[in-house]
Amino acid sequence: MEDRLKFHDNNRVKRAREIRKRNKRKRRLWMGFFVMLIIIFGIYQMDRRGYFEVIFEKSVTYEGTNTYFEPETSAVKRDDIAKMAQLLINHPYKFGSSEVVKGIPANPLDAAGFVxxxxxxxxxxxxxxxxxxxxxxxTRIWDASTPVMESELKVGDIGFYEVPENSRINHIGIYIGEINGSKVFIHAGGINYKAEGLDEGRIVISYNNSVKKNNKDTYGNKFTPAAESTQFLYYRRPKLDIVD
Structure with a gap:
């Protein structure tokens, strides 16, 4: 037994143990270095794609235009629907408020008032x-439209959270196409879409039935703060003459 203890305590064994410790420390240092590189690269990619802006930007901005335009023809064009609707990005929301006027409204709008x-x-x-x-x-807008499937959606169709029942509060928005391959709706959203100085909500573009936030219009212009998603489940087409 004593001979075995002497063997484990001799200088050769001590040197071997020290080498193993140094190698272990080196492996830890290299592993930490590679993990740090991965983290830095991930942060760079997130910043390049604007993810930090989506998460942390709280000020109210919009890079697009809010300059009103007159339609060129009497026919309602789908491109004009998307263009007209996006003039009011970040416009204030107020429940029960409607201002059906020609030009940019001076007062807040609710979801139906915006449509x-x-x-x-x-x-x-x-x-x-x-x-x-x-x-x-x-409910009246529901009755002034016809049902379509999600796969049939065209720009200008209207999304509803639920089937109208008596005077139950519903929510609606206008389908304006896709962003990054995902369907988006523009809508006058309530408190879940509030921003600085817009405590009751605002008009935003949201991914539908998604966990992602959105901060771009369909032309690529950014707006902030980014908007939470929507949960439109029922889709209707207005009973109007709309051309592609």
Whole structure:
């Protein structure tokens, strides 16, 4: 037993142990170095793609235009629907507020008021007034449209959170195409879409049924803060003459 203890405590064994310790420290240093490189590269990629801006930017900005335009023809064009709707990005939201006027509204809009504003400025018709049904404006807009499947969506179609039931509050938005291969809706959103100075909400573009936030319009212009997603499940097409 004593001979074995002497063997393990001799200088050769001690040197071997020291070499193993040094090699272990080197491996840890190299592993830490490679992990740091991976983290730095990941941060660079996230910054290059604007992810930090999506997460942390809180100020209200929009790089696009809010200059009003008159449609060139009497026909409602899908491109004009998307263009007109995006003039009001970051416009303030207020529940129960509607201002169906030609030009940029001076007051806040709610979800139905925004949809009515867009179509009134393109067709001269108030969508919620195109039916004799009663109830909230969202219900009247539902009645002034026909159902479509999600796979059939075209720019200008309208999304609803739920089937109207009596006077139950609903939410609606306008489908304006895709961003990065995902369907997006522009809508006047409430408190979940608030920003500095817009505590009740604002008009934004959201990915639909997604966990991703969005901070771009369909032309690539950025807006901040980024918008939470929507959960539109029912889709309708306005009973208007709309051309591609």
């Amino acid at each position: 009515d504003w867009v179509y009134f400025n393109l067709s001269g018709k108030i969508l919620s007034a195109q039916t004799t049904s009663s109830g909230p404006a969202t």
